[in-house]
Amino acid sequence: MVPPTARRSLARAAVAAALAVSGTAALALPAAASPDGPWQDASYTPHQGQWRPYVLSPSSRTVRPVKVYKADPRQGAIDGSPDAALRDGGGSVRLTGAADRTGSPLLVIDFGKEVAGHLKVRVKGASSTPPKLRACFSESIEYAALAPDANNGEGRIAPGCDTANIWNGFPGQPYTQDTDSHALPLDGKKLPATVRDGVLRGGFRYATLFLDGPGTVDIDGMSVDFTAAPNQRDLDGYQGHFLSSDNELNKIWYAGAYTVQVNTGASNTAKSWPYASGEGDHADAQVPHADPSKSVIYDGGKRDRIVWQGDLAVQAPVTYLSTNDLEAVDNSLSSLAAQQLPDGFMPAESQVGQHNADELRTYGEYVTWFVNNMYEHWLYTGDRAYLDKWWPQLTKATAWLESVRAQDDKGLIAFDKAGSCGHYGYSDCGHETYVNALYARNLTQMAAMAKARGDASAAATYGDRSATVKKAINDQLWDDEAGAYRLSREIPGAYPQDANATAVLAGVADGDRATRALAYLRKNNWAQYGSLTVSQKTPNASLPPFYAPLPSSFESDARLDTGDASGLDLIRTFWGHQLRQDPGSTFWEHMQPDGTPNLQQFSSLAHGWASGPTVTLTTRVLGVQPTGPGYSSWAVVPFTGGLKWAEGTVPTPRGAIAASWRTTGHVFRLDVTAPRGTSGRLAVPVTSATSHVTLDGRTVWSHGKATARGVTGDGKYVYVDGAPSGRHTLTAR
Structure with a gap:
């Protein structure tokens, strides 16, 4: 996960470019087993008991492509049927290279949905001196660099790739060297043979083959070794399911479950940034403190591919309700808990590589998510031994949050003095409604866990403190004239989505305030593709509106909790729009006001924290x-x-x-x-x-x-x- 505040460490110019309009993504319909199933047939009618046609997870670890998206000879040649690449045997397609990769033929293969793993190419034959065979990957056609100037010049260097390396070709920066394509070495191979990519690609829908140099390669088959969720034996046999009379909501539930499943991987397949100059993209780092024999849940399949506290707030409940892969949840939560600093601060993400080490104390908000995640784990699993093991870390994290609150004479948290102002969505070191509402909920959660452990005194202390924080929020941050909660004391003229939805969910807002706060968002923040983080009329240039899945999940939950059916409209609008674009099977990290991914070619289009409706539909609708x-x-x-x-x-x-x-x-x-x-x-x-x-x-x-x-x-x-x-x-x- 790369929250907007982290972009400052990349380059302000890159941020500006990332927020620019970038066109409309391609229409996408994922492949499924049945040609007339819900993913292909727009008129499909759900029937009770028939939930399996919605499952996107493959039934086998071998996943085959569904079609050739494009066969472009460019300055080379393509002979034979390109469809030969879709199957093993029965003919082949010959690629003839040009002088160099800039003129190479491109064979673009569509797997029909987001997949993850190692690409395998069956090579029937090749010229006596074979050219170098390379593969590019992309989650969408929109950002697969198929034109020379695409992705800031990536198309000339790594045709067919999107960008997975934060230091090269980030939106607004030129793409200067190939750090994204993978080599499929033919040297010394006795042909015919199957060439397996030795480098994991954790998320893609399209694979593009190209040749680096003259010569020929004959291809007669392709597939992917699906490596996501490595310890789930029955990939498509979910332990939990949801089905309703609404076809679109059903697809959204299963896309959310599949997004988290794609993000689940071996704990030694994390990404360690920054790469050295010229180093190709790879995912082979061990998550610190994680059991190497067990899976973890990464924030995104393609990137950042590390474990984050905030993402787990959504991913863990999705897992409990779908695959029930508790081992992956336990391993993820434990790996983060073991990173706690001596003063109780809990780092937001796995400390993999220098980039994450530089953010050791950046995200104060994410300390609240650690407490929440441990509470949710106890609530869903009832694992008392796990709770007892990490109880000292929970009390220390809560004490750190309280120490920050104690620095304010009016009793609200602000992270400026702690140097931990990082935020999922905007830069504000002030006394926010959002963060304080999360803390008030933490205190209620700590009270419940303390009571379960038999500590009535601690439970009472946490409960009383929660009531105090809620009162302070209402006294200082509620704007009765606007009928909404302010962003913070320091920015009183903005009334963001997260502040108002979270105040409702955390029990800060009473009945009347809850109704008015949600009405404010409906009137001011709702736009074409959902509910924006702030109103487009907000007079603050540091708060550009965008669509964020985390607070959008909060808002849909808050609406349903208060009996407002427009919560389902929000789900259909925001998440339904994403399913009508590439990759058509998983959900995005963020979205711009024009309905496109927030970071263009660098966007993560399979990001687990965007899977909230899977939880909402089970816990609220069912x-x-x-x-x-x-x-x-x-x-x-x-x-x-x-x-x-x-x-x-x-x-x-x-x-x-x-x-x-x-x-x-x-x-x-x-x-x-x-x-x-x-x-x-x-x-x-x-x-x-x-x-x-x-x-x-x-x-x-x-x-x-x-x-x-x-x-x-x-x-x-x-x-x-x-x-x-x-x-x-x-x-x-």
């Missing part, structure tokens, strides 16, 4: 959430949002929770099966016309009143608390 550690207690509170039905399974340490709901005419039916040793809350939406609610055939609510113990209503739902394990049907008529 409605399944843990309320006790490891789902010892749970809640199933559906949100229909105009949908006709939804269903899914949620893996838990005690077995899966299966839930489904359907609305038909004047009847809403919820079916839930919960594992042994658990209990929870069931809920059905009601209106003034609802006359009866029955649980397993027995009336529990009649004409506005409960008729059984443990049953309550709030005008929007009827709740049944204490439902035991087993199967239950709750029906409202």
Whole structure:
């Protein structure tokens, strides 16, 4: 992850160029097993029980391309059918090189979706002195440098590549040397033979073959050794799933799950920056403190390819709800926790290479994410031993945050004196609503964990402190005239998306403030492709508006939590737009106001922190959430949002929770099966016309009143608390 604040260390000119308009990305429809499945058929109708057609993960570690995107002879030649490159045997395609790579033929192969791993090319034959065979990779056609001047001159040097090296060809800087293509050596090979790329490429959709020098190469097959999620044996057999009557929402759920799956890799395949001058792109560094035998979850497949606290805030819950690869989550969280500094500060990212070492204390915001991630891990898994192991680090991190807050006589955090002003989205060393709301939530989380560990005194201290911080936010940062929370005390004239959505989610905003804050965003921040970080009318040149997936997830969650169905509209607009572009199967790091990736050819188009809707659709729409550690207690509170039905399974340490709901005419039916040793809350939406609610055939609510113990209503739902394990049907008529 390269947050905008980190760009200052690259070059201000590069930042300006990165924010420039760069055209429209190519329309993209990923490949799937069925030609008439949801990814190809725009009129596809979802059917209950049929979730597997949505899964993008391959069923095999060998992934084959789906088509030849382009065969361009340029100053060389291409003879035979280019389609021969799609299969092993049955003919071949001959590439004849020119004097050098600038005139080489280009064979652009489309794998139909984002993939990751080692490219394999079957070479049937070659001239007696074969030319050098090289491969370029790109997540999109828009940024595959197929024209000479593309990507600041990359097309002349590494045709078909996007840019994965932060020091060469970053937007606004010239591309001066080939640091992106991979060599596929033919020297000494007895042909025919399969040549395997020895260098991992962690994320791409398109592979372009070109020749460096004269001579011929005959190709009769290509594939990828898929290396993502190396310890997941059943790649496409997800332990959790989601399905609804809305085809687009279904695709968004599975694209999010696949994005995180692509980002999951062996812990010795990180990137260590900066590269030496002329050094090619590679991913072979060990994540410090990670178990080498276990996977980790990187922020992006292509780049930065390290573990980040903020990205894990989304990636870990996605993993819990889809693949359930707990080993990868544990290894990632532990590797970061082990980096804690003596004063309690928690570095934001894996300390791999000098670039990350230079950012050791940059990101104060990300200390809050460490606390959040450990809490979420305990809540989803119930792993008390893991919590106890890292409890000292949690208390030290929280104490560091409190020490920063104590420096302010008005009781709010600001990171200027700590020198840790780095932020996911903008530069501000002030007393922000966003950061303080995150800290207030941390304190509530610490209170819950302390209580579970039997420390009532610490729980009370954390709880009281959370209430104090929330009051300070409301007293100092709420603008009643605007009806929204300010960015900070220092920048009072901006009302950003993150401040207002997070205030709602963290319980800072009461009912009226929550309603008004979300209304402000709807009126001022919503634009063509979603909700912008700040209104385009914000009078502050240091706050250029863009689309960011992290706060957009916050906003969609906040809207659904307050009963606002426009949260689903936001998901369809922002994430749906991305699925209609390349690579059409994974989600992007950031997006510019014109709907294009934020960093052009350097953009990461498979970035796990953009997968929030996978969590939202399971926890809000299907409605399944843990309320006790490891789902010892749970809640199933559906949100229909105009949908006709939804269903899914949620893996838990005690077995899966299966839930489904359907609305038909004047009847809403919820079916839930919960594992042994658990209990929870069931809920059905009601209106003034609802006359009866029955649980397993027995009336529990009649004409506005409960008729059984443990049953309550709030005008929007009827709740049944204490439902035991087993199967239950709750029906409202």
